[in-house]
Amino acid sequence: MQNLGSQQMAVDFSHLAEKIFPNIEPGEHVIEWGWFVVNDSVFSGFIVVAVLLLVALILRLTVIRHWKTTPTPIQMFLEWLVCFFDKSADEMTEKYSGLMGPYTFGAAAYICCGVLIELFGLRPAIADLGACIALALCTFFFIHALGFAKNKARRLLHYLNPINIVTDLAVPVSMTFRLFGSILSGMVIMDMIYLLVEGVLFTVVPIVLPAILTPLFTLFHALIQSYVFASLTLTFVQEAIESPPKKIKQKKRRAKSLLAAENATAAEA
Amino acid sequence: MELLVTMIVNLLASDGALLGAGIAALTGLGAGIGMGIATGKAVEATARQPEAVGKIRTMLLLGLAFAETTAIYGLLVSILLIFVAV
Structure with missing residues (x-):
């Protein structure tokens, strides 16, 4: 009689490390076309970008060209999607919402689709430290560029406090590792489940377990992390x-100039 | 005594990384407690003022993201210890 217990536990996890960190074994998870050598996840990143651009072009040529006053479902979905990001950008960054709304929308779309590509069996584009660092550095650049653009030289006062400098430098690091860690851990758990399913020969487990756990670890992660x-x-x-915070005198002058500007616009109107 | 020291050294040299991975996964404790408190407070706030549910949800998700970060760090460290250090 076969020992069922030993059969259940005979799951081979030795390929997992190679799957998770492909640089350990060079050559296998690297795509080469002549001088063009990229990682697995960079390749799926290219696919994601191409798909996003293609979808955007198609929507621009079909739906947006025939914009209607009585909206179709696709038009309503597009409006909701764009308004969601534009509104939250409007609330948080009043003057620069024209810049931040599209940027957050683009980053969220890239993250969401870059994780969802895992459903097609490719390595997620975000499960690579480079992609996360690139996104976090974009955010870092926006934070400081807009800070200087709004407050001009007064922004330099912010750096007099050394704790502020440390906090600012910690922002890209923490954003990088939050994104990378959550996406990588989701991927690791899914890979482990697939290996487990291959090892365990019961009929119910292979069908039910991934079907329940894939939405939990892939879909939720994609949506929540992009948001x-x-x-x-x-x-x-x-x-x-x-x-x-400024002195009262400056505030008064500012208020006066604001009032003057408002009067000028009112007069123009 | 000497035997004990050599045993401990051998243990740390061979299985220390796995032990560390187990300890690093304990970050989930703090993150779980923090996220539980945050969610409970959000439920209380929603029960007290149901019309502010949108704002509360936004703040709750932000707070959960910050609390989750520590757990993710721990998970990342333990994954690295298991698959890279050994």
Whole structure:
């Protein structure tokens, strides 16, 4: 009689390390075309970008060209999607919402689709430290560029406090590792489940278990991480562009100039 | 005594990384407690003022993201210890 217990536990996890960190074994998970050598996840990143651009082009040529006053479902979905990001950008970064709305939308779309490509069996584009660092550095650049654009030289006062410098430098690091860690851990758990399913020969487990766990670890992660990335970017930018406390005299002058500007616009109108 | 020291050294040299991975996974404790408190407070706030549910949800998700970060760090460290250090 066969020992069922030993058969259940005979799951081979030795390929997992290679799957998770492909640089350990060079040559296998690297795609080469002549001088063009890229990682697995960079390749799926290219696919994601191409698909996103193609979808955007198709929607631009079909739906947006025939924009109607009585909206079709696709038009309503597009409006909701764009308004969702534009509204939250409007609330957080009043003046720069024209810049931050599209940026957060683009980053969220890239993160979401870059994770969802895992459903097609490719390595997720975000499960690579380079992609996460690139996104986090974009956010870092936006935070400081907009901070200087809004507050001009007064922004330099912010750096007099050394703790502020440390906090600012920690922002890209923490964003990088939040994104990388959550996506990688989701991928690891799914890979482990697939290996487990291959090892265990019961009929019910292979069908039911991945079907339940894939939405949990892939879909939720994709949506939640893209939302968190977008809203964190907006929060940090809002923090950077709020004007530092000033003396009363300057405030009065500012209020006066604001009043004058309002009067001028009112007169123009 | 000497035997004990050599045993401990051998243990740390061979299985220390796995032990560390187990310890690093304990970050889930703090993150779980923090996220539980945050969610409970959000439920209380929603029960007290149901019309503010949108704002509460936004703040809750942001707070959960920050609390989750520590757990993710721990998970990342333990994954690295298991698959890279050994």
